[in-house]
Amino acid sequence: MIGRDPKNPKSYGLRGLLGPVAGLGIGFWLLESIIDCYLFQLGGLGPCLAGFSGYGIWMRLLVVALLMGWVTYAGFTTAALRRVEVGYQAQLAELQDRQRLVEGYTRDGMAIVEGDRVLEVNETFAVMFGYD
Numbered sequence: 564m565i566g567r568d569p570k571n572p573k574s575y576g577l578r579g580l581l582g583p584v585a586g587l588g589i590g591f592w593l594l595e596s597i598i599d600c601y602l603f604q605l606g607g608l609g610p611c612l613a614g615f616s617g618y619g620i621w622m623r624l625l626v627v628a629l630l631m632g633w634v635t636y637a638g639f640t641t642a643a644l645r646r647v648e649v650g651y652q653a654q655l656a657e658l659q660d661r662q663r664l665v666e667g668y669t670r671d672g673m674a675i676v677e678g679d680r681v682l683e684v685n686e687t688f689a690v691m692f693g694y695d
Contacts, residue, residue, distance in 0.1 A: 584634045588627040595623060 666673050672688030674681055684694075 583638075584631045587634055588631050591630055592623055592627055595626070 666683075666685035669685065670687060672691045673685045674688050675683040
């Protein structure tokens with residue numbers, strides 16, 4: 564969950580992703596620079612960061628751009644899935660309310676059974692079988 568309220572699907576989007584994306588990009592840049600300087604150029608960090616080669620800058624920019632694109636895509640995908648989930652939860656709640664309304668106003672005994680278990684009964688069913 565990237566930075567926003569998980570119950571509010573409208574809170575996701577580009578604005579909620581800018582901080583994490585920028586942080587990941589800067590963090591990757593520094594980590595890759597440290598690895599490059601110490602492992603491959605065998606020099607100190609200061610001279611390596613101050614004197615970029617053209618190849619090093621373009622390669623780092625490309626990788627940071629790919630990382631930022633991937634994080635943005637993942638954020639939008641997560642937001643879309645969250646919106647679908649919130650929609651399904653609202654529909655389920657509405658159907659459960661309708662079911663309880665129908666159960667409450669009918670004179671017939673109703674029971675919801677799954678396998679050998681009785682999951683739910685209405686009041687008429689309970690009175691019919693002496694459980695009131």
